[in-house]
Amino acid sequence: MIPLETLGGAVAGAVCCVCGRPVTAFAWCCADCAQEYHLNGYATWPEWAKFLKKDEERRRYRRDSAYGEIALSDLHAETARTIERAWYGDSDD
Numbered sequence: 001m002i003p004l005e006t007l008g009g010a011v012a013g014a015v016c017c018v019c020g021r022p023v024t025a026f027a028w029c030c031a032d033c034a035q036e037y038h039l040n041g042y043a044t045w046p047e048w049a050k051f052l053k054k055d056e057e058r059r060r061y062r063r064d065s066a067y068g069e070i071a072l073s074d075l076h077a078e079t080a081r082t083i084e085r086a087w088y089g090d091s092d093d
């Protein structure tokens, strides 16, 4: 059993929408569930599985957006300059 934390970036927090085990970010259910519940091809999924998938979709979206993306233009001018210096180095002008 690998601790979830060590998988962190690799799975991008994606879990099987049925059993909650870590899966790749492109999968909505793990191989075991796919086999057990015949979840091959989303179009053929039963309603309950689609519901769980939507739920997981929302969860992943929330997780991704939790980091937030702040545009430099949203920041105070002095803060933005500080970050710009950190990213691009001092300019000579």
Ligand SMILES: [Zn+2]
Residues within 6 Å of the ligand: 016, 017, 018, 019, 020, 021, 029, 030, 031, 032, 033, 034
């Ligand atoms: Zn599963």
